[in-house]
Amino acid sequence: MTPPVRQAARAIALDDQDRVLLLHYDEHGGFWATPGGSLAEGEDHEAAVRRELHEELGVVDAELGPQIAERSQQHEVGEQTVLQAEQYYLVRLVIDAVDLARATQPDTIRALRWWTVTELRTTTETVYPSGLAEFIASLLTDGTPQTPVTLTG
Template identity: 60%
Template sequence: MTTSTPPLREAARAIVLDAKDRVLLLRYDENGGFWATPGGSLEDGEDHATATLRELREELGIDEKAVELGAQLAERSKDHLVGGREVRQVEKYFLTRVPAAAVDLARATQPDNIREHRWWPLADLHATGETVYPLGLADLITSVLEHGAPVRPVVLAG
C-alpha cells in the first residue's frame, strides 16, 4: 500500500512585535478557536518576504512602509485541510516590527475569517490557556528578545 504526500502549500507568516515587544495575534473560531500569527500562502512567483508584507496589508491594513521586516526566525511543516483538501503547509516565520497604530482594519482587503486581533504582552502569552499557533511561540519570542535571531531558523512543532 502506498501513501501519497499531500500537495505542498508554501506560506509566509509574520511574528509581529510593536515598540513594547507585544506580539500581534489573530483569533479564528474554527477548530474550537485559536490564535495565530498573521500570514498565508505564497502567490505564484512570490517570495516569502513579499508574501509576508502582502498578508499584513490584506489581513490588517498595514502599509508596508510601516513594517520593519527582519530575519526568518522559524519554520513549521503541518498537514491540514485547506478549502476541504489536505495539503502539506510549510510555513516560514519572519520577525516584523510594526507600530501598533499601523494596524488599520478599515484598509484590510482579505480579513479571512479573523474574529479579533490583539496585542499580547509576552507574560500574557506565556500564561494563556488558549490555543496559540505556532506551538512554542512565546518561548521563541523570549529567546529572540534575549539573544537575538537564531543563526538558522528554529523548526517548530506542528
C-alpha cells in the same frame, strides 16, 4: 498518500513593548495565530508576508526583518489536507500602523490582540505555533537567531 505542499509566509510582529500580534480565527474550534498565509503564484516569501500584512491588517510598507523560523504542519485548507511549509519573518510594527479599515481580505479573522510573553505562557486558549511564547522569549533575550529555528505544532 503524501499531501500537497502549500508554501506560506508568516510574520512574528512585535510592537515597541515586545508584545506579539496574534489573530483569532473561529475555524477548527477557534485559535490564535500569527498573521500570514499562502504564497500567490510567482510570489516569494517576503512579498507574501508584506501582502498578507496589508490584506489582513491594513499595514502598508511593512519593513521586514530576517527569516527567524520555519515550520511544516499538516492541516485542512478547505476540504483538502495539505502540508503547509511556513517561513516566519520578524516584523516590528507601530500599533498605529495596523488599520483594519485598510484591510482588503480579513478572511475569517474575528479579533486581533497584542500578547505579552507572560500572557502567552499562561493562556488556556489555542495558539499556533505551539511553543511561540518560549520562542519569542528566546528571541527577546538572545536576539535574532543565526539560522531559522524549526518550530513545531
